[in-house]
Amino acid sequence: MQRRQFILSASALATTRAIAQPASASYPTRPVRVIVPFPPGGPTDVMGRTAAKALAEQLGQQFVVDNRAGAGGNIGTDAVAKAAPDGYTIGLSAISSLAIAPHLYSSVPFNVQKDFAPIALVGTTPCALVVHPSAPFNDLKGMVAYARTHPGQLNYATSGIGTSNHLAAELLQSVAGIRLTNVPYKGSSQIVPDLLAGTVMMSMESSLATTLQHIQAGKLRAIAVTSAQRTRALPHVPTVAESGYPGFDVETWFGLIAPAATPAAIVTRLSEAWATGAQTPEAQSAFDTISGNLRSTSPQQFAQFIQDENQRWGALIRKLGIKAD
Numbered sequence: 001m002q003r004r005q006f007i008l009s010a011s012a013l014a015t016t017r018a019i020a021q022p023a024s025a026s027y028p029t030r031p032v033r034v035i036v037p038f039p040p041g042g043p044t045d046v047m048g049r050t051a052a053k054a055l056a057e058q059l060g061q062q063f064v065v066d067n068r069a070g071a072g073g074n075i076g077t078d079a080v081a082k083a084a085p086d087g088y089t090i091g092l093s094a095i096s097s098l099a100i101a102p103h104l105y106s107s108v109p110f111n112v113q114k115d116f117a118p119i120a121l122v123g124t125t126p127c128a129l130v131v132h133p134s135a136p137f138n139d140l141k142g143m144v145a146y147a148r149t150h151p152g153q154l155n156y157a158t159s160g161i162g163t164s165n166h167l168a169a170e171l172l173q174s175v176a177g178i179r180l181t182n183v184p185y186k187g188s189s190q191i192v193p194d195l196l197a198g199t200v201m202m203s204m205e206s207s208l209a210t211t212l213q214h215i216q217a218g219k220l221r222a223i224a225v226t227s228a229q230r231t232r233a234l235p236h237v238p239t240v241a242e243s244g245y246p247g248f249d250v251e252t253w254f255g256l257i258a259p260a261a262t263p264a265a266i267v268t269r270l271s272e273a274w275a276t277g278a279q280t281p282e283a284q285s286a287f288d289t290i291s292g293n294l295r296s297t298s299p300q301q302f303a304q305f306i307q308d309e310n311q312r313w314g315a316l317i318r319k320l321g322i323k324a325d
Helices: 002-020 043-059 071-081 095-104 140-149 164-176 188-197 212-216 264-277 281-288 299-320
Strands: 032-036 063-067 089-094 116-126 128-131 155-158 181-184 202-205 221-225 251-259
Touching: 032 043, 032 071, 043 063, 043 089, 043 116, 043 251, 043 264, 043 281, 071 089, 071 095, 071 251, 089 095, 089 116, 095 164, 095 251, 095 299, 116 264, 116 299, 128 140, 140 221, 155 164, 155 188, 164 181, 164 202, 164 299, 188 202, 251 264, 251 299, 264 299
Parallel strands: 032 063, 032 089, 155 181, 155 202
Antiparallel strands: 089 251, 116 251, 128 202, 128 221
């Protein structure tokens, strides 16, 4: 009887300890799925795979990328929102879903403020104004002057209505007092051939990776980048701010998110693992291939960043009356 009581007591003590010790202390104990809401091979996929590799190395467990493309990133982002909040499904989402889509569409299948636990900002890429060599201007000042004397006649290509490069161009038109005509494509892979052929005179590119080799070969010309600082890939190209519009700063950004109610300790563990992994030469080299900038933040900083970006782009979309449906 005493032995039986001892066994029961030991079992109860073990159960108590298991309850007292959160699962996050040993997390992760099995592979983690990382949903990337865009197709393989693009800049977002490169960032997602780089983050997954870094997390795997830091936490000693597999982080497996699951590409869920569609609806401008909203399908994959929604899959994260609806996953179990146990830390075994996370995602890499972007400005398009977390700061633009909620204001652009009459409805989206997730609530940015309620359905996610932000983990960390992962990276940014500047947009670049790229033109065909036959363009009748050599810099941003010349482009603005031409657009003012030819309102609405200067076409520019983007990868769709409401994308970050489209809104970067809309913001530029707003501050410069000009009117351009957007020619929306389904993606950069379709824009580049038409830009090289001169079918469209200009493009606001959200990823330099697609045009950098052509710029370096002299087949295209970059006249400005939208980030606050010049990009390492094109150090000779001035920023929009340097070209006469102080304070102009637009970058496409990407960050890790988890479903809401994911334990805070797990979110913090993932954020700290990325902060360490982002400092490795391997991560920097991967980001260099897409002309991206490595970033890392705390969960709280990323949550505030998402909120600020929502306010910024929501205000612009409402001001200009842009709608995608």
